[in-house]
Amino acid sequence: MSGLAVCTEGLGKRYRHRWALEDCSLRIPRGHVVGLVGPNGAGKSTLLSLAAGLLAPTVGSLEVLGESPARDVAQLARVGFVSQDASLYPWLSVEDHLRLGAHCNPRWDAATAEVRLAELGLVPRQRAGRLSGGQRAQLSLTIALAKRPELLLLDEPVASLDPLARREFLGLMMSIVAGHDVSIVLSSHLVSDIERVCDYLIVLVDSRVRVAGEIDELLAAHHRLVGTRSAEDEAPANQTVIAASVTDRQRLLVVRSDGPVVEPGWVIESVSLEDLVLAYMGQGAVRQDPLAAAGVSL
Amino acid sequence: MTWLAWRQLRTGAAVAALGVVGLLVVLAVTGPHLHDLYDTVVAPCAAHGDCATVTAHFQGLDAALRHLSSAVLLMAPLLFGLFLGAPLVARELEAGTYRLAWTQSVSRTRWIATRLCLVALVSAILVALLTTAITWWLRPFDLVTAGRWFSFDQRDVVPVAYVVFAVALGALLGAVARRTLVAMAGTIAGYAVARYLVAAFVRPYLFGPRRASLPELFQVTATGSSAQVGPPQPNDWVVSNQIVTGAGRVVGQSGGIGPNGDLGFFDVSRHGTAVFVGVGRCPNRIPITSGAGHSQDSAVTRAALQRCVDSFHLHQVVAYQPPSRYWPLQWSEAAIFVALAVALGAACVWVVRRRLP
Numbered sequence A: 001m002s003g004l005a006v007c008t009e010g011l012g013k014r015y016r017h018r019w020a021l022e023d024c025s026l027r028i029p030r031g032h033v034v035g036l037v038g039p040n041g042a043g044k045s046t047l048l049s050l051a052a053g054l055l056a057p058t059v060g061s062l063e064v065l066g067e068s069p070a071r072d073v074a075q076l077a078r079v080g081f082v083s084q085d086a087s088l089y090p091w092l093s094v095e096d097h098l099r100l101g102a103h104c105n106p107r108w109d110a111a112t113a114e115v116r117l118a119e120l121g122l123v124p125r126q127r128a129g130r131l132s133g134g135q136r137a138q139l140s141l142t143i144a145l146a147k148r149p150e151l152l153l154l155d156e157p158v159a160s161l162d163p164l165a166r167r168e169f170l171g172l173m174m175s176i177v178a179g180h181d182v183s184i185v186l187s188s189h190l191v192s193d194i195e196r197v198c199d200y201l202i203v204l205v206d207s208r209v210r211v212a213g214e215i216d217e218l219l220a221a222h223h224r225l226v227g228t229r230s231a232e233d234e235a236p237a238n239q240t241v242i243a244a245s246v247t248d249r250q251r252l253l254v255v256r257s258d259g260p261v262v263e264p265g266w267v268i269e270s271v272s273l274e275d276l277v278l279a280y281m282g283q284g285a286v287r288q289d290p291l292a293a294a295g296v297s298l
Numbered sequence B: 001m002t003w004l005a006w007r008q009l010r011t012g013a014a015v016a017a018l019g020v021v022g023l024l025v026v027l028a029v030t031g032p033h034l035h036d037l038y039d040t041v042v043a044p045c046a047a048h049g050d051c052a053t054v055t056a057h058f059q060g061l062d063a064a065l066r067h068l069s070s071a072v073l074l075m076a077p078l079l080f081g082l083f084l085g086a087p088l089v090a091r092e093l094e095a096g097t098y099r100l101a102w103t104q105s106v107s108r109t110r111w112i113a114t115r116l117c118l119v120a121l122v123s124a125i126l127v128a129l130l131t132t133a134i135t136w137w138l139r140p141f142d143l144v145t146a147g148r149w150f151s152f153d154q155r156d157v158v159p160v161a162y163v164v165f166a167v168a169l170g171a172l173l174g175a176v177a178r179r180t181l182v183a184m185a186g187t188i189a190g191y192a193v194a195r196y197l198v199a200a201f202v203r204p205y206l207f208g209p210r211r212a213s214l215p216e217l218f219q220v221t222a223t224g225s226s227a228q229v230g231p232p233q234p235n236d237w238v239v240s241n242q243i244v245t246g247a248g249r250v251v252g253q254s255g256g257i258g259p260n261g262d263l264g265f266f267d268v269s270r271h272g273t274a275v276f277v278g279v280g281r282c283p284n285r286i287p288i289t290s291g292a293g294h295s296q297d298s299a300v301t302r303a304a305l306q307r308c309v310d311s312f313h314l315h316q317v318v319a320y321q322p323p324s325r326y327w328p329l330q331w332s333e334a335a336i337f338v339a340l341a342v343a344l345g346a347a348c349v350w351v352v353r354r355r356l357p
Helices: A044-052 A075-080 A094-102 A110-120 A133-146 A164-181 A192-195 A216-221 A229-235 A273-281 A283-288 B002-042 B051-059 B063-085 B085-097 B108-145 B157-178 B180-202 B299-311 B323-356
Strands: A005-017 A018-029 A034-036 A061-066 A079-082 A151-154 A183-188 A200-206 A208-214 A222-228 A240-246 A251-255 A266-271 B210-215 B219-220 B224-228 B237-244 B251-253 B266-267 B272-278 B315-321
Touching: A005 A183, A018 A044, A018 A061, A018 A200, A018 A208, A018 B251, A034 A044, A034 A192, A044 A061, A044 A151, A044 A183, A044 B108, A075 A079, A079 A133, A094 A110, A094 A192, A094 B002, A110 A133, A133 A151, A133 A164, A164 A183, A164 A192, A164 B002, A183 A192, A192 A273, A200 A216, A200 B323, A208 A273, A208 B219, A216 A222, A216 A273, A222 A273, A240 A273, A251 A273, B002 B063, B051 B224, B063 B085, B063 B108, B063 B157, B063 B180, B085 B157, B085 B180, B108 B157, B108 B323, B157 B180, B157 B251, B157 B315, B157 B323, B180 B323, B272 B299, B315 B323
Parallel strands: A034 A183, A034 A200, A079 A151, A151 A183
Antiparallel strands: A005 A018, A005 A061, A200 A208, A222 A251, A222 A266, A240 A251, B210 B315, B219 B224, B237 B251, B237 B315, B266 B272
């Protein structure tokens, strides 16, 4: 069995004239909680929908748990999916949704699902259309989990939730990860969500993957360099500048280097996850920046 | 999966069943009286004479309910296609619920096939109930009017085939258009076109119509002219009725001269030469009594015109379907629509599998 949760090679998806995802090559190992982060419209939903088998790729290849997505019923049973707005049938009650799951999934864990709904305080006879956003997300997650999947794909599950509901949802998710051998890919446009629960990061901007890797390794490999404005002409050697910015008094660089960083004239600081993500998100913009034309090599 | 398919259909099916049962109750209450009246008064009247009054009175009974049940049977298949067929896939795509349905451990093929079959089956059962009840209820009227062919598409088995077709059409259009309203509009148009094409171009010629050649009794009268036409038997379905000259030239449709079945006219010149409009030049001269262009007021003139008519040896060629073909045609047309439904259903499965979302 492949040790990869998701493996893509040159994956791309085009809607009519627009590429929603381009040239995406990823190897996500199993056993991680993966944060897929990027601005709205970056292609996060497209990537997750492709992985769930809801979309077919335009180009490239994609394997989920070593098989092509939604290839057969067995593969569908191994992947749980929670869609962006927690798609539920509005006129079906909470307990009807559990029945739906029980009738449509061979490995359905009815007992756990019922216990979880009781813990969440969801009224079984309430229609899904009358649930709050947080309750909808929780019910969706409960259905996806009761499938006992090996991989859980969560498309912006907390985007529409208030901070408290968001915390509860992520808390529930983490308690489940602790109890089961399940890999999770979670998309969000907020770094704070990712920071709280994820140990693996993928930054997706303008339908392209900017960076992917374990968060610890990424943080170790990136540094923030603070220099004076006059340091402008000294380009740092054997490092990749991810982002550069200039204030009135100083110059800031976020660089990636695999070895130790020794830069005379620069103050070297570690980066936070937010700095890292923002550096990669801003990367596209930096290229058009006048600064780039002034000689900053990228 | 059957559970989900049934759960999604349940409400719609219940509403439809309620309507059907309501109409069935009304028919069950009023029907026995009509049948009784027909058996005891209308049918035996031939022995006593004066059938016209009795029949006319009988045909006036329950007019509202008769029109209603005919309309119901005409519209029911389309309504099922619109409200159960069109939203089948389109609604899921619009509401985004396909993302829940298609990520359970059920293949899309099974999902769409189960739902399509269940909706088609329930619709077919309800329409079969309706058709059986209404056919029974209208039977006394059908016997009086002897117009079995006129209500061919509102009786017996064809409505059941129509509804299966309408549901499959609605589902396919919904999957292609991805919008319920667009699918509904398309279903109305597609259903109407398919029904028209089959009724106009397939049903009459599916079994080669029988042909009969009848002498045309074209009488020149004081007020103009009149033709006596008619099918070989009152219960025959006349597919076409042409007037043909002795030379084999078709000069009229629908039992008269000209494409619209008008009666014949004469164009008589001042010199007595005449043209039988639409047929040909009269071989004999027409004596003119008053000097006017169109003079038919004397017996002599009429006789001359009749001689002109007779010279063309006009006769009717009637193509018709005899009553014995009623049931074979019912089953054949039903088979055609069921076959179309199967093809549309297969296309719908393919679209859901391969082309969506």
